[in-house]
Amino acid sequence: MGMYVGVRGWLEFAQEQRAAVEEVLAAHRHDPYSDGWSVPVRPFNWTLYVSYGGDVRESSVDWLRSQVAELARLRDSEGDAPAGFFLLTDERERATAWFVKDGAVREGAAPAGF
Numbered sequence: 236m237g238m239y240v241g242v243r244g245w246l247e248f249a250q251e252q253r254a255a256v257e258e259v260l261a262a263h264r265h266d267p268y269s270d271g272w273s274v275p276v277r278p279f280n281w282t283l284y285v286s287y288g289g290d291v292r293e294s295s296v297d298w299l300r301s302q303v304a305e306l307a308r309l310r311d312s313e314g315d316a317p318a319g320f321f322l323l324t325d326e327r328e329r330a331t332a333w334f335v336k337d338g339a340v341r342e343g344a345a346p347a348g349f
Contacts, residue, residue: 238293242271244321245286246303246335249311250278256285256306263302268295293325300333300340307335 248256253274260272271289285306291299303321310316319335322345330345 238326239290240325243288246317246319248283248317250283304340
């Protein structure tokens with residue numbers, strides 16, 4: 236069957252980037268795991284927080300990471316890239332994190348306690 240990895244996290248964008256975010260999400264559709272993405276229905280204030288939450292087969296984690304990496308490369312009108320954080324835990328009780336900053340996704344140890 237394969238192992239599952241619990242993935243939860245978020246990215247923050249400028250509201251002006253909504254269309255670009257939705258294009259990336261649509262271009263990389265992967266049933267059923269794409270349904271883990273959540274984008275607010277109505278914009279409010281100036282920041283668009285896009286979140287992900289779901290249990291993903293280990294074999295599909297690379298698909299999700301590549302999608303996060305593409306989203307990380309988006310730039311707003313001022314040239315700023317999104318920031319974000321994702322926590323991944325698996326059935327072997329390992330925890331890792333993806334840190335999104337400056338247009339890149341860096342993998343590292345999860346904060347203590349996870």
